[in-house]
Amino acid sequence: MSNPSTLAAVRFGCGLPFPPNAPETPESILTVLAGPDLMAQAWPIAGHARYVEIIGEMRDLRLSGLDRKSPEMIAAREVFIEQTQAAARDAAVATFARAIDAPDGFRERLVNFWGDHFSVLATRKLETMFPFAMIEDAVRPHLNGLFSDMLVAVSLHPAMLVYLDQSSSIGPNSRLGKKQSKGLNENLAREVIELHSLGVGAAYSQTDVTELARLLAGITIGPTGEMIFDERKAEPGPKTLLGKTYTAGGLDDVRAALRDLALHPGTAKHVARKLAVHFVSDTPDEALVAAVGDAYHSSGGDLMATYAAMLYHPAAWVNATTKVRQPFDFIVACCRAIGMTGADIQALNYKIFKVVILDTMAVMGQPFKRPAGPNGFPEEAEEWITPQGLARRITWAMRAPTRLVNPLPDPVTLAQSCLADRASEGLLWAAARAEDISQGVGLVLASAEFNRR
């Protein structure tokens, strides 16, 4: 048997040992989550405003008369690229530091959950910081608020607009569309319905996708790098999405349509199942899913009420841990277990951080902030614990800790501190018989009980 505080740490948090002041019960977890975002303050990450600043400097240079292909401009562009890449590097380090330090582990897990739900990735060098900025601007502020606010903020965030090609979609009957005979790109519209709100199992059609694309036409990224609504690209006329007709036009219609999508019963079901699958089980208890869905629906998509329904449900606290920590959570939990703090992560030479942590995540199957598609990373334990996936974890668990901390912890003590009552007899037996300390640490960190949650 596992005691509930251990489960709170592994299932709903970032692992043991608990940082000081960590909440251990559903009630205290929710109270802390309703409070201020302390980790965001402790480890700041630049939002999109930083990109706008960088782009602004670039624009000023161009407006001052510099030719795009002049050597000065090319050199300046390199500097701007380096600035956005630096922002992304800092953000990557801070993302780990937050999760490792967070007393409020549930918040960091939720950031990850919603970040994956709204997966974006950067494809151009100048946009390297986009995925981090989107989480900072559009996900974190709404974690404990309304899902509709998060959906609107994410759908209109430049990172999403670029990733899902919205910035180049043009209403075919718009002024620009008619002049250039250009048309819609329905990528964002499709994923908003299929992945972000209703879910692919819900009742909608290609027509709904096209209608949402018509609604979204006009949304693009302006010359300052910010989201704008460009009337010249907007599709005129009413649009009918899921039986409701929108006639106001412009951003108001877009916001209204997104809010209606957020409140759709299909979205309640989709979000409830995803939460239960992510936190509790790949095959969650149907009563749990229903309770979470009901809470979402009856509260109008209030996320605190939704999480509460999950955290207060007995099925969320079953003893068996059948899920597997995804590589990010695995590495965070390892760092915590071997006694690292956020400051230790930040003190690492970035090259070491990249090789030991980011590159390893990629070969474990989870390239950091680079999912293969907008549907994010898979949940199923079997997707992660493949022969090669486990081989990577074993190899990392035996080799990486020596590069991260000195001295290494005693393996048996480590097993007790990072697994508490979940450490099996077999593991304690094996940890005591390792040939050397790094092998012992590897056994603990690669063990099934440490990788399960």
Place this chain on the structure above:
Amino acid sequence: MDRRHFLRGLGVLGCSVAAHPLLTTVTMAGADGARSLGDQRLIVIILRGGMDGLDIVQPQGDPDFATLRPTLLASQAHDLDGYFRLHPAMGDLMPLWQAGQLGFVHATSSPYRDKRSHFEGQDMLEAGTGMDVPLLQVKDGWLNRFLQSQQGLTSETAYSIGQVAMPLLEGAAEVRNWSPETTLLLSPQARLLFEKVYHDDPLFQAAAMEAMELADAGDIGMMAQTPLKVAGVQLADIEMLVDYAAGKLRQDARIAAFSMSGWDTHRNQADGLPRSLTRLQYAILRLQSGLGAEVWGKTMVLAMTEFGRTARENGTAGTDHGTGGVMVMAGGALRGGKVYGPWPGLSEANLYDRRDVMPTSDVRAWAAHAMQALYGIDRATLQGSVFPGLQMGTDPKFVL
């Protein structure tokens, strides 16, 4: 130090763990009396992202084609049969075409319709089921169900290769999963301790045992010989994957599956698609050379995608998710040099939903006919358990 020699020390190691399940599995994998599937090889490549068949095999003879694709028409395309042309980025495959070892099925698709979701589309393509079966109910892939229908095969028969999961090969029949660049160096003592640690968790135990076994077989840490990129296109990963597949197929493996992504060309298709085609072309040519003439002569490669793309270009010089697409076929077992499948035409009335290429065949039927010809499985099994509900129709006789 020779690592493999080092690992073989296992057998004589005195230790408190008496039984050695790892060695048992190694033995079982090559068990006596295990049947092989015959000599033919089948390689299935899943092209993830929705490949634009119209741009790969261009119907230049269709009067509506040029209107639908005003900017995407590539001028350097290679003539195939007077009606269809091949995308220029696949020009190095023309000798295979001329030798009858390259072919295509046009206007084909899985039974998936209307929602045009990558994820559902790929799930259905790999599940091998139709629109009548809820995807969540399908727990295995069609290639695995084919293996299930053959009694007594060894686990060396089929390999699922690469870091991307292949639901196509998942299921009750044992298959190997490995990604050739993985390393696992464990001392004998560490191996024994890990066995103990994983003893009570079947998922971890099975994965660890297979990893150690595959690591022993020398399948680890392979390095590509090609530079990482050739003309800006990354090929090293494909090379490792294909070389690993070819190595296994030259030995006991008869079936291999892997996936290639990079087909979701919503914008600037003229920039993105040639890269992916260069990688696919490289994979096919590297398979040919890696397998050697004799094995290549018994090989069928089927490269299929979850759906084709819109017949019309979109507003961003790309194409959106569609329906009918192209399957690429290659190998010495193919009666190639031909574009198979009835051509539906591209006039507005002939398009599916007035936007996509109308599918004129079920991609599963081609796979079924290939398996029937290669391995002599009966039609009832193919239409019953491998592809439930499929009507295979007349044998198009595209296997030699």
